[in-house]
Every structure is written in C-alpha cells, then in structure tokens.
Amino acid sequence: MxxxxxxxxxxxxxxxxxxxxxxxxxxxxxxxxxxxxxxxxxxxxxxxxxxxxxxxxxxxxxxxxxxxxxxxxxxxxxxxxxxxxxxxxxxxxxxxxxxxxxxxxxxxxxxxxxxxxxxxxxxxxxxxxxxxxxxxxxxxxxxxHPRCPRCGEVTEVIDAGWVRRCTADRSLHYPRTDPAVIMAVTDAEDRILLGHAAHWPDRRFSTLAGYVEPGESVETAVRREVAEEVGIAVGQVEFVASQPWPFPASLMLGFRARVADGAAAEVRVDGVEISAARFFTRAALGEAVQEREVLLPTRSSIALALIEDWFGGSLR
Missing domain, CATH: 3.90.79 (Nucleoside Triphosphate Pyrophosphohydrolase)
Structure with a gap:
C-alpha cells in the first residue's frame, strides 16, 4: 500500500x-x-x-x-x-x-x-x-503547548518553529506525535469487521482504531483495542503502512489483523466508544455502500485505504 x-x-x-x-x-x-x-x-x-x-x-x-x-x-x-x-x-x-x-x-x-x-x-x-x-x-x-510542562511558565518559539523553550528553566520541548493503531480485522471467512463510533453520524462505519499505551508494542495495542471495543480475540497481526494524521497529533499505523484461530467471531461492543459493529462480506459491503446504508471514511484516511485493500477496488 x-x-x-x-x-x-x-x-x-x-x-x-x-x-x-x-x-x-x-x-x-x-x-x-x-x-x-x-x-x-x-x-x-x-x-x-x-x-x-x-x-x-x-x-x-x-x-x-x-x-x-x-x-x-x-x-x-x-x-x-x-x-x-x-x-x-x-x-x-x-x-x-x-x-x-x-x-x-x-x-x-x-x-x-x-x-x-x-x-x-x-x-x-x-x-x-x-x-x-x-x-x-x-x-x-x-x-x-504554550506553557512548560515542567514548571508551568510561558515557553518561547526557537529553531524556526520546531522547538519551544521555557523562559524560566530553559528546558526544551519538541513537537510530539502520538502513535495510534488502525486495523482491518478479518475472520476465517475473510469478512471485514467495521464499527460505528458512538459520536459519529448515523450509518458511518470504519475500521477499529486506538492509541498505543505506555509499555506495549503496536501489535499488543491492536489486540487490546479489538478485545476492548468488540470483545474479539485477534491472532495474526501484520503491519501494512502508516501516515500522519494531524488531528491534532497522531501517526496512524495501519495493520491487517485476523481473528484468532478457534476464537468466536461474535461481536460484543463496549457501548461506550463503539455503539455498533459487524462483519461484512465484499458483496454485502459493496451493496450497503451503493445503497448508502453504510457511509465510509473520507479518502484522505488510511481507514478507507485499508478497507479498499481488502475489498480489492474502489468503494467510493
């Protein structure tokens, strides 16, 4: 990709x-x-x-x-x-x-x-x-980040906009990037799992995603997020591609993930972050998009790229 x-x-x-x-x-x-x-x-x-x-x-x-x-x-x-x-x-x-x-x-x-x-x-x-x-x-x-995270004093911009320096303790602070995983989860029948976030407009579906927490690998983050959001155990995890997502400071790390062998592909949404989720066959997703029963992410997102990579063609 x-x-x-x-x-x-x-x-x-x-x-x-x-x-x-x-x-x-x-x-x-x-x-x-x-x-x-x-x-x-x-x-x-x-x-x-x-x-x-x-x-x-x-x-x-x-x-x-x-x-x-x-x-x-x-x-x-x-x-x-x-x-x-x-x-x-x-x-x-x-x-x-x-x-x-x-x-x-x-x-x-x-x-x-x-x-x-x-x-x-x-x-x-x-x-x-x-x-x-x-x-x-x-x-x-x-x-x-207008103030120093160490002492709370005002910071000033140096190095042509790439560093902020505390005016009190002179500590240097750099732009941060928050790693986030985003994954196209498929089951043994090669159906893709898409979810609806609670705060999204009706009919909007996308791949699952979440932030990498301290002390975990990105693969662990993929498995944890899927388990937390929809109650499904993930086995194989394969990195695909990444892109910046400055809203406000994420780096989206894209993966393909498979439901673990022997694990039930039964969706149990958390009801907080994800209010609905289900598996789609290619035919079912294509029809749902055409009939506007499902609205997919914008083309700027890696989510749509992951979905279309699985689908094998354009969906918009």
Missing part, C-alpha cells in the same frame, strides 16, 4: 537550517519564499492545490515567530507556514469594519478558501500534501 494521501511529502525538511539565527526573518523578507496559510486547523487552497503566497502578498501579516514555522525547501524555493490568529476578524466596529490592527490581513483572508485536510488531503499534489500536513501538525502543537 503506497502513496497514502497524507504520506506523500516531497520537500526536503532542511532540518539543519532550523537553528540558523535570523532564518525566519530572512524567509519573510525573501520574495522567493512561499507561505502556507493556516487558519483554525485548515489550509488555504485554490483549484485543488495549496494557495501559496509570497510574503509581500500576505498584506498586514506580522511575522511573529510564535506563528511561523520553516517547512523546508525544494528546487522551487523555501516554504514557510504562517498560522493566523484564531479570532482574526471577529472584533468589529458598529459599521462592521475590523477594529484590529490587522484589518488588511482580515481583508486578504476573507478572499481565501480554507480547507480541512480530511476533505482535500487526497486531491492535493504530493508536495502540497506534505507541506499542509506539516503546517497543520505544527500549528496544533504550538496551540496546545
């Missing part, structure tokens, strides 16, 4: 350059730099690609290190992510005009389209998929 939607990065991350003093300032002043705009977890897009801007085009932007991250370089130039304030444009006067100093930036943003990676991750070109995934990941990390 190759070319998963959010695992197609082509840009050189150029990590050795991140510690160079003045790098971000230089990038913001370089007309060849291209800026990825991030707003509320979404990226600016146009015609199925990122809507990249030169720094001079981002009128009204304040090049605050807290909102910037160096994404890397390729033969076309260097890339910078700019995360816009969450409340940009919300405060207005009686005439409806933005009262913030960044009114010019508000005007620019109102003319842009911002898209969620879940919706466009599969259609973005390879370069753009990698840039967008990294930009969204870093924006989420910065938003969630």
């Amino acid at each position: 190759e070319n998963l939607p959010l695992a197609r990065a082509t840009v050189d991350p150029d990590a050795v350059a991140r510690t160079r003093p003045g790098l971000v300032t230089d990038l913001a002043a370089d007309p060849g730099t291209r800026v990825v705009l991030v707003r509320q977890g979404r990226v600016a897009t146009k015609d199925g690609a990122l809507d990249l801007r030169a720094p001079a085009d981002v009128t009204g932007a304040t090049w605050d290190p807290e909102r910037l991250a160096y994404l890397g370089r390729d033969e076309s130039g260097r890339y910078l992510a700019l995360t816009l304030p969450e409340t940009l444009g919300e405060e207005r006067d009686l005439d409806g005009v933005p009262v913030q100093e960044d009114a010019a930036l508000v005007s620019l943003v109102e003319g842009l389209e911002f898209s969620h990676l879940r919706d466009v991750g599969d259609v973005l070109p390879d370069r753009d998929a990698g840039l967008a995934t990294t930009a969204v990941s870093l924006a989420a990390w910065h938003a969630r």
